[in-house]
Amino acid sequence: MKQDEPIVDMITRFTDIINGLKGFDRKFTNGELVSKMLRSLSEDWNSLKMLTENTKDVNTHPLKELYGTLMTYELNNIETKEKTRKSKEEIDNMCFMAIEDEVFGIPRKLILIYLATRMPMGRLHNSS
Numbered sequence: 001m002k003q004d005e006p007i008v009d010m011i012t013r014f015t016d017i018i019n020g021l022k023g024f025d026r027k028f029t030n031g032e033l034v035s036k037m038l039r040s041l042s043e044d045w046n047s048l049k050m051l052t053e054n055t056k057d058v059n060t061h062p063l064k065e066l067y068g069t070l071m072t073y074e075l076n077n078i079e080t081k082e083k084t085r086k087s088k089e090e091i092d093n094m095c096f097m098a099i100e101d102e103v104f105g106i107p108r109k110l111i112l113i114y115l116a117t118r119m120p121m122g123r124l125h126n127s128s
Contacts, residue, residue: 001041001045002042003042007074008071011067011070014037018033029059030060030061030062030063031059034058034059034066037063038058041070048069048070048073052066
């Protein structure tokens with residue numbers, strides 16, 4: 001499996017290879033196919049590979065069920081990475097705002113208090 005390759009592409013390539021070998025009268029048991037599929041996964045999949053090998057009987061575990069498990073795992077990883085990326089962006093934005101607020105060494109709260117004492121009542125709130 002190539003790094004960062006979608007699992008659907010890998011499954012398609014795996015199926016093409018197996019079908020090509022079947023054309024040469026090569027027969028595979030279900031256990032062989034499941035084992036070969038698990039072995040061909042990249043290191044990103046190690047936790048799922050170990051879980052499958054330790055909890056399922058690879059000789060009887062349906063290949064199509066493995067495909068479904070792999071696709072679900074990939075989808076969950078994509079969602080988790082997206083949430084992590086968004087969280088990091090939010091933290092970066094908050095840090096930037098904190099730095100920006102104290103550019104002149106004056107905290108934002110003090111600036112707002114100063115402005116509130118210099119402006120007529122209500123004017124500060126209407127400008128927001």
